[in-house]
Amino acid sequence: MPNKKVLPPNASALARITRHQIIIPLAALLLLAVFNLINDPSFFSISLKPNSNGDQILSGNIISIIDNGSELAILALGMTLVTAASGGQDISVGAAIAISGSVMLRVLCGADARAETLQAPIIVAFLVACLVSMAFGAFNGALVAFFKIQPMVATLILFTAGRNIASWINNSQLPIVKEESFSYFGNYIPGIPIPTPFIIAIVCFIIMFLVLKFTNLGLYVQSVGINEKTSRLNGLNPELIKLMTYVILGLCVAVAALIKVSRISTINYSVVAKDIEMDAILAVALGGNALSGGKFSMAASVIGAYVIQFLTTTLYALEVNAAALPAYKAVVVILLVVMSSPAVKEKLAVVGKKFRKNGAAAEKA
């Protein structure tokens, strides 16, 4: 929730801190961390263990959070831009990951699903997948920008068709990549104890940070999101900017697909990245970004993504049934959004004021 109130200079330190949007996901992260610390301090232990290949790798719950949260965090980057510019969300990212991964495998394995050797270099497969998923992003973006269809509805098309297209590309076969170097992207590079997905995610963050820092993309996206008409009057092209955010999301999807496919060296069209679109949207919302568009904070979204992964891992550590996980997630999410809803905030502020008044009165007495 972007707080537009200008605080008086003598506002308390607490008010100053809570002004920042990033405080919401950070508070959630802290809450989860404290909960885990009380529940089971060994949750945070990290150890160096040899994996099945004999390489020394880091392991522990924290490592698994930063490892498994990578795809989500990368998607959150693109989703934040899309949300900010078009005031809506792309619900087709999961399906797009299936398409992108399917294309990647098709290029790598060729027509034979059990090919012994790679038919094309990994980089070529990745680039082709990037192009395809950017094209699908452009399709979504064109529907939103030029046909003025609400983003959720426009992306519903690809959401419905995506997994079907993915299985069509490979003729319903499930190709398996035998080349070992392909699995590095989703697991570990020999000799480096940090999971590769996290490294890829960090690289993506840095690129996004540099892009936002040295180009006007962030500014333009926000101005289009806040008021399309005024930004047009100021010489921007809102349609093009909206389209661009969807293409960028397409790129993020391709990177996430690379990690997802590489993790298991194959793909399952109906299961891969299932419900990730919901998690990505939640990450944006948890980051305190208005889902109706406008101002955004990229860092807050990324932290929001890791909060969700943290929550998932915490629930696993509590030995919650994997299928029942969504129910607990939902409760936590509802609590978080209720706490940050304007109506509740106002009421809390009133209660806080009363409390302070009473305190002051007591002091005087």
Next chain:
Amino acid sequence: MLNMLRTDGAPKPPSRKMTDTNLLMTITIVVFFAMYICSIVFLGEGFRKPQTMLNLISTNSYMIILACGLSIVMITGGIDISVGGVTALVAMSCAVYLEMHDGNVFVAVLIAIGIGLAFGIVQGYLVAYLQIQPFIVTLAGMFFARGLTTIVHTDPFNVTNEAFVTLKDSRITIPLLGSTTKKGVYIPATIEIGVIVAIVIVAVLFCVLKWTKLGRSFYAVGGNRQSALLLGLNVRRTTFISHVICGLLAGIGGFVYFMHVGSGSPSHASGAEMNAIASSIIGGTMLTGGVGNIVGTLFGVLSLALIQSIVASLGLDDPWWTGITIAAMLCIFLVVQSIIIARRKKANKAAGAV
């Protein structure tokens, strides 16, 4: 100035121009009948029997109910993506109640309605009074319902409760539509009980939306919140009621679905929410709110069902074709809608500027 002078002529004669709602609905109905006639002419045999159509309606009666609820929420300017989850939860809860606790069918119906209402009330309260985005609230609702379904029971199973099986297998015969087989045996045309429920709901909602104050306030709130507020409508309560109705219908739809499949499973009705939204949109409801019609929604559901069976009977057996054709159809409808609305806006502007 000219504009103001001409205000007497400003209200358009309703006979000449259709409202957006009626226009979009008409397109859907025309497309539906065109598809049906084409399939009868070109695909023949199966489609010529009325029973094919009746089966289509029987299978999709729950979808009609869900889509009706969604249409109301969408007309009011919101969205509810928890209906699929609620359907699965209702089916599972009723199944467990009937099978493992040897329950009574009547109580099972009450359970279904209770679950639906509970979801509707909680989500409606969060959306209307705490002003949280409906998408996030109902997304959490969907997660919650899906998770709860597996907590209630993890494995799929069939219900063998006698009273329920009797209810499930009972069919209603429609006179005059039966067909005679080659051997000369007359087979009566039948529908499931769920169809009657769906038709009653469609009729009631049609009347509510058309002729009651509540129904008109749904359109007013969805069309423009601000002016609805200025008109003295209780915007929050209207939003709340729309979610409660949607939840209630999800509960009823869940039971109708349960009557159709006769089993409980965590994977039931997966993707139903998106299908319901797609049907609503094809039926002419706009997600921005203020535009939509229950009859359109009914035909939206039937169009989707029809195109699926056409694809199947064309011999495109590969599982991916269904999804791709639905998506293509959705795409075409959306683009047509957007073009029509854009043209209309332009025409209105031009008319206003003269």
